[in-house]
Amino acid sequence: MLSENLSLNPKIKLVAIDMDGTLLDDAKQLTEENKEAIRKARQAGVHIVICTGRPKSGILPYAKELCLEDDYVIANNGSWLFKTNDWSTLASHSLSREALQHVVAIFDDTPGINLVFFTQEANYVLGRELYPAVIRDAEIENSKLYHTTFEAFLDLDIPVAAAVFMGEESVMDAFEARADAILSEKVATVRSLDYAYEALPVGVNKGRGLKDLAEDLKLSPEEIMVLGDGNNDLEMFDFAGISVAMANASEEVKAHTDFVTNSNQESGVAKAIYEHVL
Incomplete structure (x- = not known):
């Protein structure tokens, strides 16, 4: 002791x-x-x-x-x-509308992946459906989830701290390899977890x-x-x-x-x- x-x-x-x-x-x-x-x-x-x-x-x-x-x-x-x-x-710090549009264009409803906008009070999820990685993450972090479209989210006019791509590890590995160079033109990127690949404001x-x-x-x-x-x-x-x-x-x-x-x-x-x- x-x-x-x-x-x-x-x-x-x-x-x-x-x-x-x-x-x-x-x-x-x-x-x-x-x-x-x-x-x-x-x-x-x-x-x-x-x-x-x-x-x-x-x-x-x-x-x-x-x-x-x-x-x-x-x-x-x-x-x-x-x-x-x-x-x-x-x-x-928050992502600009231009940065969000850049991220969404690269996302393009990729199967097996959700794009999650992290705001101060809730997470807004884009994608064909809510995949298991997003549901697990929300449970771990006590997050409120709203499944929405990009156009509907923009109407809310809420600051986005991070836009996070979420999916199973193998799916995320392939997506990161394909998207990182293009994403990095307008946002900062980091693979924070095996199921989460983040786009942050530059710097x-x-x-x-x-x-x-x-x-x-x-x-x-x-x-x-x-x-x-x-x-x-x-x-x-x-x-x-x-x-x-x-x-x-x-x-x-x-x-x-x-x-x-x-x-x-x-x-x-x-x-x-x-x-x-x-």
Whole structure:
């Protein structure tokens, strides 16, 4: 059992943590070890910032469980920055109508794939039918789903943080290989999960969101530690003073980081906090 009299590493003042495959175990739950380490870091005055591809609806229950009041959340891979005391929006980025038209033209109702527009309060789904990947994702992230057409969605005039292509892994592999070069002409792309391939506003990513927050808080990169496991974490790895990959990350992702911790099944977040912050 670790002592309650842990000394703080004064260098680290903010810890940014990815969710799926990092903070959460494979059952999408928080381990007691991770919760305790985060509690101790917050007691020591360290900002704990969830930095995820999830929308607000998929973050709220976990932020509440971690008691992350009066801190910050970076959602939708950098498209939204929230203050957790009242979930007010401090910064946002959205896809232009031209970018949406570009994405929809490439989508072209591809069989087996849905195109999902992530907005702040709900997800709007294009496609011939609702495929299993979209339904699973909505269940995981507590998202409201509306099956619609592009024309009907445009009439709503709602900002879109990310347009996400979703389907089974093999279908997405083929679609990404075919579409990435064309999509990248007008949007930023990232394969955040095996079933999700995202189109974001140009220049938007987790690293950009973290950089903007650090500037607002007057923190240098050297005062920030980040933890993650996926391709959508690479930019924040490159930005932070200390970057930590989970043992379950790919070798490509690990190559971008300073350290490797335990897997998400083995409370790797807690281990990294104790080793590098407390």
